[in-house]
Amino acid sequence: MMLSLLRIQAIFFKELTQLKRDRMTFGMVIMIPLVQLMLFGYAINTNIRHIPVGVVDQSQSALSRVLVQTISATQVVKFEQQFQDIKTAEDALKRSEIRAILIIPPDVTKRVARHPSTGFGLPASSDEETSRPIAQWLVDGADTAIAATIKSLRNMPLSELVSVKPANRSTPTFEVTLYYNPEQRTAVNIVPGLIGIILTMTMIMFTSAAIVREREQGNMEMLITTPIRSIEIMLGKIIPYIFIGVVQVVIILGLGYLLFDVPVNGSLLSLLAITLLFIAASLTLGLVISTIAKNQLQSTQMTIFVLLPSILLSGFMFPYEGMPLAAQYIAEAFPATHFMRLIRGVVLKDLEFTDLTFDIYWLALFTIIGLAVASMRFKKTLG
Amino acid sequence: MNNSPVSEYAIQAKGLSKHFGDLKAIDNLDISVEKSRIYGFLGPNGCGKTTAIRMLTGLLTPTSGEIEVLGLRLPQEAEKLRLKIGYMTQRFSLYNDLTVKENLQFISKIYGITGTQQKKRIDELLSIYGLNHKQTQFAGSMSGGQRQRLALAAATLHKPELLFLDEPTSAVDPENRREFWEQLFDLCDQGTSVLVSTHYMDEAERCHKLAILEDGVKRADGTPAELMDNMAVHVIEIEASELRELKQQLIQLPEVITASQLGARLRVLIKNTVNDPIGFIALHSNIGKQALNLVRPSLEDVFVTCTGNSRQ
Numbered sequence: 002m003m004l005s006l007l008r009i010q011a012i013f014f015k016e017l018t019q020l021k022r023d024r025m026t027f028g029m030v031i032m033i034p035l036v037q038l039m040l041f042g043y044a045i046n047t048n049i050r051h052i053p054v055g056v057v058d059q060s061q062s063a064l065s066r067v068l069v070q071t072i073s074a075t076q077v078v079k080f081e082q083q084f085q086d087i088k089t090a091e092d093a094l095k096r097s098e099i100r101a102i103l104i105i106p107p108d109v110t111k112r113v114a115r116h117p118s119t120g121f122g123l124p125a126s127s128d129e130e131t132s133r134p135i136a137q138w139l140v141d142g143a144d145t146a147i148a149a150t151i152k153s154l155r156n157m158p159l160s161e162l163v164s165v166k167p168a169n170r171s172t173p174t175f176e177v178t179l180y181y182n183p184e185q186r187t188a189v190n191i192v193p194g195l196i197g198i199i200l201t202m203t204m205i206m207f208t209s210a211a212i213v214r215e216r217e218q219g220n221m222e223m224l225i226t227t228p229i230r231s232i233e234i235m236l237g238k239i240i241p242y243i244f245i246g247v248v249q250v251v252i253i254l255g256l257g258y259l260l261f262d263v264p265v266n267g268s269l270l271s272l273l274a275i276t277l278l279f280i281a282a283s284l285t286l287g288l289v290i291s292t293i294a295k296n297q298l299q300s301t302q303m304t305i306f307v308l309l310p311s312i313l314l315s316g317f318m319f320p321y322e323g324m325p326l327a328a329q330y331i332a333e334a335f336p337a338t339h340f341m342r343l344i345r346g347v348v349l350k351d352l353e354f355t356d357l358t359f360d361i362y363w364l365a366l367f368t369i370i371g372l373a374v375a376s377m378r379f380k381k382t383l384g
Numbered sequence: 385m386n387n388s389p390v391s392e393y394a395i396q397a398k399g400l401s402k403h404f405g406d407l408k409a410i411d412n413l414d415i416s417v418e419k420s421r422i423y424g425f426l427g428p429n430g431c432g433k434t435t436a437i438r439m440l441t442g443l444l445t446p447t448s449g450e451i452e453v454l455g456l457r458l459p460q461e462a463e464k465l466r467l468k469i470g471y472m473t474q475r476f477s478l479y480n481d482l483t484v485k486e487n488l489q490f491i492s493k494i495y496g497i498t499g500t501q502q503k504k505r506i507d508e509l510l511s512i513y514g515l516n517h518k519q520t521q522f523a524g525s526m527s528g529g530q531r532q533r534l535a536l537a538a539a540t541l542h543k544p545e546l547l548f549l550d551e552p553t554s555a556v557d558p559e560n561r562r563e564f565w566e567q568l569f570d571l572c573d574q575g576t577s578v579l580v581s582t583h584y585m586d587e588a589e590r591c592h593k594l595a596i597l598e599d600g601v602k603r604a605d606g607t608p609a610e611l612m613d614n615m616a617v618h619v620i621e622i623e624a625s626e627l628r629e630l631k632q633q634l635i636q637l638p639e640v641i642t643a644s645q646l647g648a649r650l651r652v653l654i655k656n657t658v659n660d661p662i663g664f665i666a667l668h669s670n671i672g673k674q675a676l677n678l679v680r681p682s683l684e685d686v687f688v689t690c691t692g693n694s695r696q
Contacts, residue, residue: 011493
C-alpha cells in the first residue's frame with residue numbers, strides 16, 4: 002500500500018501549529034542550545050587552574066618563600082592559607098577549604114642544595130639516601146582530576162628557584178606535537194560534542210512526548226478509526242523535529258564559531274549528512290520510547306534513563322578509550338557515541354562522511370531497526 | 385423492497401465474544417442493525433458497550449464470532465471499512481489546542497478531502513452544527529455541548545454510511561442533548577445508520593431499536609415499545625407517607641422484583657404471575673386501593689427488570 006503524502010502532511014502541519022502555540026516548548030528549542038552552549042563553553046575546562054591550597058612552612062626561610070612564589074607563578078595552585086602545624090592544615094583539607102597542603106620541611110635549603118637538578122651538591126647526589134624531594138604535598142585525592150594536576154607538579158624544574166643555569170638540564174624523552182587543537186582549548190572539543198548532547202536530549206524527549214501526549218489526551222483513539230496508517234502518523238510527527246534539530250545545530254556551531262572560535266574545518270555537506278542521520282537515529286529512539294511509555298511522566302523518565310549513559314559514555318567528557326571494555330560495548334549501542342566521533346571528525350579533522358563508514362552504517366542501521374520496532378509496537382497498541 | 389440481507393442490514397454479528405484473560409467483556413452477542421436506523425446499546429458503565437463498538441469498527445479482534453459491517457467482513461476488511469464509517473469517541477478526542485476550523489481541516493486531509501471540496505464541506509458542517517461563529521475558537525475553550533457538536537461534525541465530515549457514537553452525550557446538558565438527537569435524526573433521514581451507546585434512559589427511548597447489555601451479555605432487545613409491552617411485570621405506583629418503611633416491607637415479598645421511591649410515590653415492580661397486583665399490594669400493606677395506580681412500564685422498569693439481579 003502506498004503512503005499518503007497528504008496524510009503525512011496533515012500530521013506535519015498540525016504538529017507545527019501545535020508547536021507554535023506551545024510557547025514553552027518552542028522557547029526551549031532555542032534556549033536549550035543557547036544556554037547550554039554558553040554554560041558548557043565557558044564553564045567546562047579540563048585545564049585545571051587555581052586550585053586552592055595551604056602551606057605549612059616549617060623552615061621559615063627565604064628559600065621557602067621563594068619556593069611558594071615560584072609554585073604560585075605556575076597558576077596551577079593558589080596559596081590561600083598558612084598553617085602553623087599539619088593537624089590544623091589537615092582539618093582545613095577535610096572541610097574542603099583547600100584541596101592540598103604543601104609541607105616545606107625545616108631542612109629545605111639543604112635539600113634544594115643537594116637536589117640533582119640544581120647542581121650545587123657536586124657531584125650531584127644520585128643515590129636514594131641523599132637524593133630526596135625538597136617538600137611534600139598532601140592532596141585531597143577524592144577528585145582524581147585535581148589529584149592528577151597536583152601530581153603534575155612533581156617534576157617542576159627548580160632552576161628558576163635558584164636562578165642559576167642548571168648543570169644538567171633534563172632533555173624531554175619525547176617531543177609532543179598536538180594536532181587539531183594545538184592551543185589545547187577545551188571549547189574546541191566541547192562545542193562539537195555539545196551538538197550530540199543537545200540533539201540527543203531534545204530529539205528523544207520531544208518525539209517520545211509528542212506521541213505519548215497524543216495518546217494521553219485521547220487523540221489517538223480518534224486517529225486509529227480513520228484511514229491513517231501508523232507509519233504515516235510517525236513520519237508526520239518526526240519530520241518537524243528534523244527541522245528543529247537542524248536549527249539547533251546551526252545555533253551551536255554558529256555561536257561556537259563566534260564566541261569560542263571553534264572552526265568548522267570539514268565540508269558543510271558532510272556536516273549536514275551526519276547531523277541528519279544522527280537526528281533520524283535519535284528520533285526513532287524517541288519513537289520506540291513513545292510506544293512503550295503510557296504517559297508523559299514515563300516517557301520523560303525513560304528519556305533520562307537513556308540520556309545519562311548516552312552523555313557519559315559517548316566520549317563527550319571522558320575519553321571512550323579510558324572506559325573498560327564492557328562499558329565500551331554499551332557505549333557503542335548509543336547513537337551519541339558514533340555521532341561524537343563523526344562530528345569531531347568532520348568539524349575538527351576535516352574528514353568527509355565517506356571516511357567514517359563504520360559510524361555512518363551503524364547510525365543508519367540503528368534508524369532502520371528503530372523505525373521497524375516502533376512501527377511494529379505501535380500497531381500492537383491499537384489492538 | 386430489496387430482500388437481500390446484505391443491503392438490509394448495516395451491521396450483523398453472530399456469536400460475538402471478547403475475552404480479556406478470564407474476563408468475558410462480551411459474551412456470545414448477536415445483533416442486527418438495520419440501515420438508516422438508530423440502534424442503541426443501553427447498559428451500565430463497564431457492561432462492554434465500548435468493547436462491542438470497538439469490535440464492530442474493526443479496532444479490536446474478537447475472540448470468536450462473525451461480524452459483517454456494510455457488507456465487509458471483520459476484522460479482515462477493517463482497512464476498507466475505515467472510509468465508510470464515522471466514530472465519535474466517548475472522550476473528546478480532537479485537538480484542544482487547534483481551532484474549530486483547523487480541527488476540521490485536519491480531519492478533511494486525513495480523509496483525502498482537499499481544495500474547494502474541503503472548503504465547501506467544512507462551511508456546510510459549520511452551519512449545520514451552529515459553529516459558524518466559533519471557527520477561530522480553540523476546541524479546548526468551548527463548552528461541552530459545542531465540543532460535542534464539533535466532534536459530530538468531524539465524525540460525519542466524510543459522509544460515512546454508518547456512524548458509531550460511544551456515549552456521545554455524557555458531558556452535555558439536557559438542552560444540548562435534545563438538539564444533538566435532532567441532528568442524529570437528520571443524519572438518519574439522509575440514510576446514515578447509527579449505532580449509539582448510552583446509559584441514559586431518555587436517550588435509549590429515542591432509538592429505533594436497542595439492546596440492553598449487562599456484564600457483556602445481551603439481556604433483551606427490540607424497539608423501546610416492544611420491550612415495554614413484553615415486560616413480564618406489573619408496575620404499581622403507591623402514594624402514601626412513610627414510604628421508606630413500606631419499601632422495606634414490600635421488598636421482602638418474593639413476587640416483588642424491586643421498589644424505588646420517586647418523591648412522594650413508591651414505584652413497585654411485581655411479577656406478572658400475580659393476577660391482581662392492586663389487590664396484592666393492598667393485601668400485603670395497610671394501604672387503601674385508592675392510593676394505588678397501575679401504570680405503564682417505562683424503559684427504566686425494563687432495564688431494572690432485565691438487569692435486576694445485580695442492582696437494587
